[in-house]
Amino acid sequence: MIQVRELANYTGDIARSLGIKKYDIYGSSIDSTNVQVDRGEPKQVKASNRSSVIVRVWNENDTVGVTSTTDVDPNGIKLALKTACEASFFGVKENIPDFSPEATNPLPEVQYNKTSQIPVSELIDKLLNAEKELLETHPAIESVPYNSLSQQDIDRFYLNSEGALREEGRTYAMVYLYTKTEEAEKKPRSGGSFRMSQGMEALAIADCVKEASEKTISHLNYQKVPSGKYRVVFSAEAFLSLLGAFSNMVNAQNILDKQSLCTPESLGEAIASPLLSLCDDALHKDNVAAETFDGEGTPTRRIPLITEGILTGFLHSAGTAKQMNATPTGHANLGAKITVSPHFYHVFQGQSPEQEYKLEEAENTILIDELNALHAGVNSLQGSFSLPFDGWLMNKGDRVSIDAGTVAGDIREVLKSIIYVEKEPELTPSGVCPRIWVDGLSITGEN
């Protein structure tokens, strides 16, 4: 792991020797172990202990250059500072980035208990047991071709030449199980589940096994659905993945770059049904990956983005906030061009619904559990998507798995066609969200 104060000291000395007066650094170290198994045997173990930093330098003309490096010893930092200085002469001349005005503000207090890593042999045993239990849940489950159990220690820091210095450490444990079935004269089917926690002790491996098994079994009997327009219910994971694919709508950098479906003037407009509200909340109590500062050292916080259907906020870096006369929100990633990204979405009911719906009473309704291939089927600049999905056709409590269906639409229409936001939220790694009901989406199945 990087000794941050030591690094800060020698970076200061090197910068002075190079005549560099203004700089900042964001960096991280990761110590991780990951195991995979295959039919009762350990398959592969991966371990890594790596560090990297990104160095940003302002030259005498006040333009900025960056360089990232994995060499964090004094020689590596010296080369990075020199290279960044060289790049700085090609830096932007307008809207030049500056330190975040909040880089030394107090950080929010988050209760966090780092946990110790367990021995690799125990990791393997835990995963072997999970694989065994999963295979025993149904004879059709022939293998768990994709599986992993991993633990990570991540330390991250930000410092600048004006004395800002922040650091924090996190520990994570993650399990992923993905099955494959084999039955005579049937297509192979599959089901996956993922769990994440702050440490191995709290990791709900049994829940992961149960969910992977239940999903797989629910897909064993499948049918094609006729193509047409359907009422669709998105699971939390599916809806959050769709929101994530179109996050340019609330991303201030994308908006300034004209790479968004929204403009600065969109604030205050109705972009969704009044039934929907959305915040980004890095500090949400259920976010096991809660970070208290971003890549520019800005403290993170809860940001309302959509309030009862109205666009009420954007995600900002220090630079976008300055350009749009707003406040940094703690969403910046340091780089030659600062990017902005969400932390943890919180979707919840906006206005009270006039009518409530229940899945067990729904007729000819499609429940989408997971959207696939988002990198291929989403055109985030046009708003359109056409995506394969895993899901079921729901009819009065009965559910039948759908074979090879795709759902297509436009995100702006989807948001406005929401007819119900359920009350009970589900926790996923990217946020909390209840099931979302949308009317009139195009489904391609069979003709």
Place this chain on the structure above:
Amino acid sequence: MPPSTLLLTKELPTLQYVSTPECFDITWEAPLSTLLGLGRAAGADFIEIFLERSNYISCLAEEAAITSISPRLATGAGVRVFHGKGDCYVSTNNLSFNGLKSALEKALSILGLNIPSPNAYVPEIYLEMIRDYAAAKDKQKWLPECSSMQEMGDILLAANDQLEKKASHIQSRRSMYSRDWQEVMIAASDGTFARDIRLTQTVGSNLLCADGENRTSNGLRDGDTSDPDFLRNWGYEKTAEELAETAGKMLYADYVESGEYPIIMANHFGGVIFHEACGHLLETTQIERKTTPFIDKKGEKIAHENLTAWDEGRSEDAFGSLDMDDEGMPTQRTLLIENGILKNFLADRAGSMRTGHPRTGSGRRQNYSFAAASRMRNTYIASGSYSVDTLFASVDKGIYCKKMGGGSVGPTGEFNFGVDEAYLIEKGKVTKPLKGAILIGEAKEIMNKISMCSDDLSLAPGFCGSVSGSIYVTVGQPHIKVDSIVVGGR
């Protein structure tokens, strides 16, 4: 200096290896040999050490300004140890002898192996005389001969200027370039000892046009390995012309009506269909997981008799070309399918050990933080005997997929591809533009539906993400006809 007599484990702390820090040369042989011997002394079946140094830079021009120049310097190593059926991979940034030894010790201990007692001998591992592809092809000069930061910026701004001149309804225009220089050295306990330098460059433009509610975004990319003059010779005027023409057609395109259609897929990047729908399923990684329907089909017909396909790493300058793979094996030309018959799988070392299929020089990885896995290089469907006109004439109503987007294949063989530029075919003629199409199918079925291949094979650069990270590949094909496929749309 290497020890002059057989080394004892207790003498390890006294060794003082001095390896050249700026490049991987012969001075690395002694420490790597000692570490490999140490691994064998601990009881490992096989040990491989991968060293990497990289110098990457990307440049982005937006509108009339350079908005990002982003250099990235990295050094790292990966130590892989095999023992029985298991293997362990440990990566580190520390390339000192002690840093590499720590990584090796960690890998050994994870597999239940320990450094032997202080008085145990460390067996000598005799490495082959270094195969230095960098020196043999004078690749040292590549990096200094590449475009400077100033030149990168000038060329990208000129490209953006061309976009502005040639297109209308522009909302944003971007051009970007990246240069990835990588030096690698591989040493293994079977005596493998090799070094190479790779230079991979890509450049392209993106255009977003909007008129009211109508929007279209299109991009074109070119790529190269091994030519320092690549950016200087980039034909950005032609790129701008093609993007402007596509934007003009697609801006007002209707959404495709979902259904099942015959399709004609264009050559060049159209080859992504074979890459996703078949290529991945011929990697031994998939055999190990039993996630390929072709697992026991070698020698059997798996595709239409008109289809022959290759994966190779030898085409001059192609984006997936390599002199050696990331396990030190020279790349080769691998016949995958001949007239519909499955001939070979793509195997890395571990895949070969676990499945019995011979290695094909296909062990690849993004960087030192990944263990190598069986991956594609330049993968394409061979030219057929039909003319392009004949293909179109055979379609009464269908879709012409002129430009493909990305795609993926799932563990059960189901795949999907986005289509960036599509047109309706009516009575053999290309008519109106269509947007929002996604092709959906199953690998086993689709391979038998590729019924016609034209005679105009063309290759295109691409990026492939999988178990060993994102790597540079080539996809390719002539125009092909797929008799029937599900097209998702509205």
